[in-house]
Amino acid sequence: MKGARLAGVLIAAALALSVPAALALPQYRTAAIRQFHYDEGNPLWEYDRGVMACTFCHVRASGGAPWNPFGEEIRAAFRADAQAGGRVKFPAVLGKVLAAGKDADGDGYADALEVWAKTLPGDPQSHPDQPVAELEEAFGAAGGEALYVPRGGK
Ligand SMILES: [Ca+2]
Numbered sequence: 564m565k566g567a568r569l570a571g572v573l574i575a576a577a578l579a580l581s582v583p584a585a586l587a588l589p590q591y592r593t594a595a596i597r598q599f600h601y602d603e604g605n606p607l608w609e610y611d612r613g614v615m616a617c618t619f620c621h622v623r624a625s626g627g628a629p630w631n632p633f634g635e636e637i638r639a640a641f642r643a644d645a646q647a648g649g650r651v652k653f654p655a656v657l658g659k660v661l662a663a664g665k666d667a668d669g670d671g672y673a674d675a676l677e678v679w680a681k682t683l684p685g686d687p688q689s690h691p692d693q694p695v696a697e698l699e700e701a702f703g704a705a706g707g708e709a710l711y712v713p714r715g716g717k
Contacts, residue, residue, distance in 0.1 A: 670687040
């Protein structure tokens with residue numbers, strides 16, 4: 564097991580040196596993946612577009628405008644923070660959006676719950692199979708929204 568993990572790390576290091584930066588994931592997605600802990604247990608996550616689809620926040624699989632309801636929620640939180648003055652930090656905005664307990668796509672599962680279940684919080688066609696109450700209980704036991712508070716409180 565240790566050997567396999569070391570091999571993974573070595574492969575990741577080799578890729579980091581050989582893959583052009585343009586192929587790496589965009590900055591916001593990289594930050595969100597870390598904040599959602601989707602990187603854990605996957606040494607190649609930075610080169611794996613399946614870790615978080617563009618449709619997590621965007622309407623199109625290729626990203627860009629327009630954004631889905633979850634992406635718009637983040638954009639609105641960004642604008643609110645910018646209007647309040649000071650430096651807007653993406654992890655803080657993301658943490659706030661999840662802590663608000665909203666259900667952007669209206670499928671009955673709160674955004675944070677979908678993040679935890681690894682379904683798309685901005686697409687009502689994508690949602691966990693488990694009943695909400697059951698999932699909420701498991702999420703709470705695992706740490707709940709506190710799991711997505713940025714490290715260092717930033
Ligand atoms: Ca939802």
